[in-house]
Amino acid sequence: MDLILLAAGQIATPLTLFCIVIGTVVGVVVGVLPGLGSVIGLTMVLPFTFSMPQIPSIALMLGVYCGSVYGGSITAIILNTPGTPQAAATALEGYPMARRGDADLALGWVTTASTLGGLFSVLVFILAGPWLARLSLQFTPIEYFALGVFAMTCIAGVSSGQMTKGLVSGGIGLMLASIGVDPVTGDMRYTFGSFQLSAGIALIPVIVGVFAYSEMFLRVLDLSGDKPAPEEMRVGFRMPPFKHWRMRLGMLLRGSMIGSFVGALPGTGAATAAFIAYSEARRTSKRQANFGKGEPDGLVACEASNNAVTGSALVPTLALGIPGDPVTAVMLGALVIQGVVPGPQLFANNLDLVYAIFLCLILVNLVMFATGALGAQLFTRILRIPEPILIGLILIISTVGAYGVNGSTFDIWVAFAAGVAGAVLRCLSYPLAPIVIGMVLGPTIEMSLRQGLILTDGNILEFLARPIATVLFLLTVAILTWPLIRDRLVRR
Amino acid sequence: MAEESAAPPPRATVITDRAVALVIVAVTAVFFVLTFGEVSAFARASAGRGPYFFPRVVLVLLLIVETVLLFSVFSPRHPMVSRRLPSLRMGLLIAATAAYCALIPLAGFLIASVIFGIFVPVLLGRRDYGVIVAVALVYSTAVWWLFERVFLIILPASPFDIGF
Numbered sequence: 001m002d003l004i005l006l007a008a009g010q011i012a013t014p015l016t017l018f019c020i021v022i023g024t025v026v027g028v029v030v031g032v033l034p035g036l037g038s039v040i041g042l043t044m045v046l047p048f049t050f051s052m053p054q055i056p057s058i059a060l061m062l063g064v065y066c067g068s069v070y071g072g073s074i075t076a077i078i079l080n081t082p083g084t085p086q087a088a089a090t091a092l093e094g095y096p097m098a099r100r101g102d103a104d105l106a107l108g109w110v111t112t113a114s115t116l117g118g119l120f121s122v123l124v125f126i127l128a129g130p131w132l133a134r135l136s137l138q139f140t141p142i143e144y145f146a147l148g149v150f151a152m153t154c155i156a157g158v159s160s161g162q163m164t165k166g167l168v169s170g171g172i173g174l175m176l177a178s179i180g181v182d183p184v185t186g187d188m189r190y191t192f193g194s195f196q197l198s199a200g201i202a203l204i205p206v207i208v209g210v211f212a213y214s215e216m217f218l219r220v221l222d223l224s225g226d227k228p229a230p231e232e233m234r235v236g237f238r239m240p241p242f243k244h245w246r247m248r249l250g251m252l253l254r255g256s257m258i259g260s261f262v263g264a265l266p267g268t269g270a271a272t273a274a275f276i277a278y279s280e281a282r283r284t285s286k287r288q289a290n291f292g293k294g295e296p297d298g299l300v301a302c303e304a305s306n307n308a309v310t311g312s313a314l315v316p317t318l319a320l321g322i323p324g325d326p327v328t329a330v331m332l333g334a335l336v337i338q339g340v341v342p343g344p345q346l347f348a349n350n351l352d353l354v355y356a357i358f359l360c361l362i363l364v365n366l367v368m369f370a371t372g373a374l375g376a377q378l379f380t381r382i383l384r385i386p387e388p389i390l391i392g393l394i395l396i397i398s399t400v401g402a403y404g405v406n407g408s409t410f411d412i413w414v415a416f417a418a419g420v421a422g423a424v425l426r427c428l429s430y431p432l433a434p435i436v437i438g439m440v441l442g443p444t445i446e447m448s449l450r451q452g453l454i455l456t457d458g459n460i461l462e463f464l465a466r467p468i469a470t471v472l473f474l475l476t477v478a479i480l481t482w483p484l485i486r487d488r489l490v491r492r
Numbered sequence: 493m494a495e496e497s498a499a500p501p502p503r504a505t506v507i508t509d510r511a512v513a514l515v516i517v518a519v520t521a522v523f524f525v526l527t528f529g530e531v532s533a534f535a536r537a538s539a540g541r542g543p544y545f546f547p548r549v550v551l552v553l554l555l556i557v558e559t560v561l562l563f564s565v566f567s568p569r570h571p572m573v574s575r576r577l578p579s580l581r582m583g584l585l586i587a588a589t590a591a592y593c594a595l596i597p598l599a600g601f602l603i604a605s606v607i608f609g610i611f612v613p614v615l616l617g618r619r620d621y622g623v624i625v626a627v628a629l630v631y632s633t634a635v636w637w638l639f640e641r642v643f644l645i646i647l648p649a650s651p652f653d654i655g656f
Contacts, residue, residue, distance in 0.1 A: 051643040164561045168516060171554035175523060175547065182543030185535040189543050190526060213589065220582045223616060389624065392612030393631055395589060396605045399596070400635060404645045409597045416593050420586055427578065428509045446546040453541060 007355035010055045011363070019056040020360060023063020024367045025375070030064065031071020032379045033390070037084040038068040039211045042330045044397050046204060047404040054338045054353070059360045061331055066310050066364045069270055070114040070372065073303060074379055077106045086270035086309075089278040089302040097294030104236040109299045111237065111372035112245075113252060117304030118365035120256035121263065121311025126358055128264070128312070132319040133347035141451035142463050146472035148445035151322045153476045154266040156434040163483055165430045173438020174445070176201050183443065184450060196410040203333045203439050205402040205414040210432045211326065212398035213419025216391045218426060223387055237373045240296065248300050251281055255301035259308025264315050266324040266437075270306035277305030311361055318342050318354065321444065326433045329440045337405065506565075513565045517558045524551040584615055600650030605632035 010016070023045065030041035041064045049057035072084030077094035090110060097106040139147070152174075156166035179190045180200025191197040255277040262273035281301035282291050291298055314331070316322045321342040323329040332342060340346065340353065347354055402415035422432055456462035464470050527544035535542035588611055595604040609628030618624055636656060639645040650656060 047639060047645065048643060050645055164557060164564055167557045168554065168561055171520075171550060171557065172516070174550045175520075175554070178547045178550070182535070185532060185543050187532050187535050187543040189547065190523065217582055217586055217589075220585050220616065221579055223581075386613070386618060388613040388616030388618045389627055391585070391616065392609045392628070395592070395612065396609060396632065397635060399592070399605075400601075400639055400645075400647070403596075403601075403647065404639070407646060409593075409648065412593045412596060416589060419589070423578075423582075423586075424508075424512060428505070428512055449546060449549075450541055458541075 003352045004355050004359075006352045007359055010352070010356050011059070011359050013056070015053070016056045016059050016360075017363075019052075019060040020063050020363050021367055023060040024067040024364055024371050025063075027064035027067020027069075028071035028074070028368070028371055028375070028379055029067075029382050031068040031083045031087075032074050032382055034075055034083050036068075036215070036394075037072070037086075038065055038327045039207070039330060040215060040394070040398075041065075041068045042327065042334070043208050043212045043401055044394065046208075046330070046334060047397070047401040049334055050337065050404050054340065055356050055360075057334065057338055058340075058357060059364070061334055062357070062360050063364050063367070065327060065331065066118055066307065066361070066368055067371070069307055069310060070111070070118075070303075070368050071379065073110045073114070074107065074372075074376060075383070077103055077110065078380060079383075084271075086274055086306040088271060089274040089306075090299060092278065092292065093295050093298035093302075095294075096292065097296075097299070100294060102238075102294065104238040105240060106294070106299060107236075107372065107376050108238045108240050109296050110303045111369055111376075112239070113255070113300045113303035114307040114372070115365050115369040116252055117256045117259055117307035118310055118368065119362065120253075120304070121260050121308040122358060122361045122365070123311075124260040124264075124308070125311040125315055125361065128315045129319050129354065130347050132315055133344040136320050136344045137348075139344075139468070140455065140466070141448035142455065142466050142469045143472070145445060145448035145452050146463070146466075146469035146476075147320065147322060148441045148448065150472045150476045150479075151266040151316075151324070152434070152438060152441055152445070153479050155325070155437045156431075162429050162431060163480075165428075166434050169425070169430050169432065170434035170438045173435040173440075174442045175438075176206065176435070177439045177442025178446065183447060196408070199406075201414060201439075202405055202411055203329075203436070204337075204405045205411040206418045206439060207326070207330055207333065207436055208398045208402040209415035209418025209420075210422040210435060212394060212401075213415060214422030214426055214432070216395050216398075217419060217423040219387065219391055237376050239373075244296065248297060251285070251297050251300045252304050254280065254284075255304030256308040258301075259305030260312040262305070263309030263312035264324070266316065266322065269313075269325045269327075270309040273309050274302040274306040277301040307365075314357070314361075318346060318357070319344065323437060323440055326436050329433075329436045332440060509565050513558070513561050517555070517562065520551055520554050520558060523547065524555065527551065581616065585612065588612060588615060596648050598651070600652075600656060601647035602632055602636045602656045603650050605635065 026045060027041055030036045042061060045060055045064050049060060068084060069086050072082050072087030073090040073094065075083040076087040076091035077098050080091050080095040082088045082091050094106045094110065097103065152170050156163070156170035179197055181198060182189055188198055258277045258280060259273040262276060278298055278301055281297050282288065285291065285295070285297040287295055287297055313324050313328050316324055317328040317332055323332045335342060399412055399415070402411050403409065405411060425432060452463060453460065464473065527548040531542045531544065588608065592604055592608040595607065606628050609632050610624055613624045636647060640647050
């Protein structure tokens with residue numbers, strides 16, 4: 001209880017509250033703009049966190065994360081153009097509802113479902129985080145190695161249906177992580193005599209390049225002068241009556257549970273959760289016939305689920321130090337810069353910080369509701385900013401993010417190179433998330449493998465004598481072989 | 493839409509896909525060869541698990557996966573998903589960004605950002621110069637002021653010694 005009060009005291013500062021509000025608003029704005037999304041939003045605010053205290057910077061990041069997941073649904077409803085991939089399922093019911101003149105009601109459903117889904121995920125975080133952290137205390141380096149390999153395979157394996165390219169991307173990430181000083185022997189690896197490379201390639205400039213720069217380079221290909229008509233963007237907010245809500249509480253709960261479960265799995269994310277929840281809602285709804293014509297059941301299910309991902313995705317990130325997607329990888333990078341070391345010790349020694357994160361998430365979800373209810377019309381005006389101007393502005397702020405980590409112009413060039421490579425790879429359908437996750441997990445996988453080999457006197461087969469590790473290895477093999485098995489089954 | 497997905501991908505995209513796959517394989521091979529380079533005496537004494545032990549494991553697995561990738565991209569049934577082709581504008585934006593990166597240490601962050609903020613919209617077809625200049629000036633100055641003065645992140649200064 002004392003720790004909760006301590007955490008509440010840490011949050012109740014003007015700076016933290018300001019960061020929660022600003023972060024959420026920026027997140028919603030980024031979500032509203034099609035093509036940007038959570039990672040670019042987080043990359044944009046990253047430089048602001050470098051010189052901030054721990055709690056306000058975490059609050060800012062959480063605000064952007066949750067706000068951006070919600071913001072995408074506003075454009076999905078009004079323009080049938082999801083601002084983020086997570087909101088793609090929302091457009092299926094939201095846009096027809098807007099077409100029949102109920103855009104304000106659709107926003108009411110979406111905002112409330114998003115907030116409740118987000119709050120549900122905080123509950124999951126509160127319950128599952130400490131449990132997973134306690135469980136992970138039994139982990140030796142062998143389990144961490146197995147977990148790292150499993151997470152890598154999940155992320156690479158489920159990448160946009162391009163498993164081979166996903167695995168190649170993951171391998172590239174692991175190789176980038178191995179540049180610099182070897183952590184055990186102190187030898188230089190792949191530095192080619194460069195002083196800058198001896199410190200390794202920093203994660204943040206690569207994230208900035210791979211996501212923000214490459215997205216801006218590719219946006220040029222889709223530039224059009226077409227802007228939505230002002231009357232299309234006139235939208236208010238109307239709260240659905242409680243009697244309509246009462247009929248859909250089961251749908252809300254089911255969507256939240258699906259989102260919380262999917263969010264904790266590596267390599268999935270909010271878009272997957274939203275589509276699973278939507279198809280589940282369509283399958284079980286009593287109003288099946290209305291689907292595709294603006295049925296609130298579908299809206300409630302997918303919005304509750306995509307926002308329920310936010311809290312549960314933080315569970316493996318904070319309890320194990322294993323990020324499940326690029327968004328949590330950026331969050332992890334920012335936390336490490338702030339001096340937070342994710343893992344079981346975080347829950348054992350810094351419980352006040354963990355409680356502060358819980359409370360921040362609750363506040364962010366409440367602010368998100370207020371932001372959506374009061375500012376929906378305002379946010380849609382952002383769509384009027386000409387894209388050529390926006391591209392320049394995002395490139396400038398992203399450059400500050402790349403530079404600000406180490407104050408090095410070398411990092412700007414790293415970001416640029418990552419941006420060009422990212423644009424080319426994206427054009428050719430290589431998923432980019434595995435590169436970043438490979439860079440994050442590379443040092444953990446390498447160190448735990450080497451420590452595990454020391455523990456087992458160099459006998460790698462002894463890794464299979466540990467039950468948790470064996471289960472994780474079997475799951476890894478299953479993920480790798482599943483496409484082959486599936487193809488065989490389909491051919492039959 | 494269905495028609496588009498049924499059509500074969502543009503030849504240039506197929507060639508680029510193959511070229512990129514070959515470049516990735518070549519870089520992997522170079523990295524793999526480098527794992528057999530000279531290491532310190534301490535590393536040699538570490539029971540064969542020196543600095544290149546982990547990279548070598550990763551690179552062997554990567555080369556196996558890349559073999560599958562090569563078969564896939566050189567196969568007549570090319571499983572390409574994207575049909576996006578780079579445009580001249582995209583090339584110019586990349587060149588402008590490279591110039592911006594080079595200009596930052598030379599002219600300082602603020603001057604470089606103002607120039608870049610004006611140049612990019614013009615490059616991408618905007619002709620409302622008043623708005624573009626105003627936005628570039630206000631935005632770049634605000635970002636510079638916020639980081640340099642509020643967050644105390646020292647950004648590269650201009651060589652003119654005039655405070656920014």
